[in-house]
Amino acid sequence: MIDRVITSGTFSLDGGTWDVDNNIWLVGDAREVVIIDAAHDAAAIAERVGGRTVKAIVCTHAHNDHINAARDLAELTGAPIRLHPADQVLWEQQYGDAVAYEPLADGEKLAVGGVTLQILHTPGHAPGAVCVWAPDLCALFSGDTLFKGGPGATGRSYSSFDTIIDSIRTKLLPLPAETVVHTGHGDSTSVGGESPHVEEWIARGH
Known part of the structure; x- marks a missing residue:
């Protein structure tokens, strides 16, 4: 079972703030779920969980719009927050050392x-960015690493275009072409739908 909650709020980094809509993904069954990302509205996410057990809140990276509901959601559900430690510097911008x-x-x-x-470390958009691969479901939850039409943004602090392209090439494109890519913002796509365009992205990115 894959379920989506869309929440709205802001993303802030490097002195700028932008309005964003985020996809939060729930993966599991009628008894238990893993929540992928915790954006903006813990109550709305917890409502979708219902009475199910939350085994973990997996943050695809620590930009504030993907973690700003994590503390409240953890308190509501009792679930641990999971994050790649390479994003510690971004985590601290939101929570300091107040939330583990x-x-x-x-x-x-x-x-x-x-x-x-399965957790795939895919740095580039952020140092600790991860994607979550569910081979049983033929699905990938890509956070902000891969979108319909290209890679995630790399124009801000702690990001790298060359690194995100390398992550996509080495970690994501080898997955089955029919794998559905559920993104952190916007519409879903597929590995096969995006893989022919990597050279175009590189030309555009440089």
Whole structure:
């Protein structure tokens, strides 16, 4: 079961603030779920969870619009917050040292509702960016690493265009072409739908 909650708020970095709509993904079954990202509105996310057990709140990266509901959501659900530690500097911009998380590791596997979720460290948009691959569901939850039409933005602090392209090439494009890519913002796409365009992105990005 894959479910989506869309929440609205702001993203702030490098002195700028922008209005954004975020996709929060719930993966699991009728008993338990993993929440992917915790954006803006903990109550709305918890309402969609209902009475199910939340095994983890997985943050695809620590830009504030993906974590700003994490503390409240953890308190509502009792679930641990999971984040790749390479994003510590971004985490501290939101929470300082007031909120703890459990570190995610590249290749780590999480079991929920009879399916396995594998963590893929995909730096570039942020140093600790991860994607969550669910091979049983033929699905990838890409955060802000890969969108319909191109890679995530790399024009702000702690980001790198060359690094995100390398992450997409080495970690995401080898996945089955039919893998559905559920993104952190906007519409879903597929690995096969995006893979032919990498050279265009590189030409455009440089």
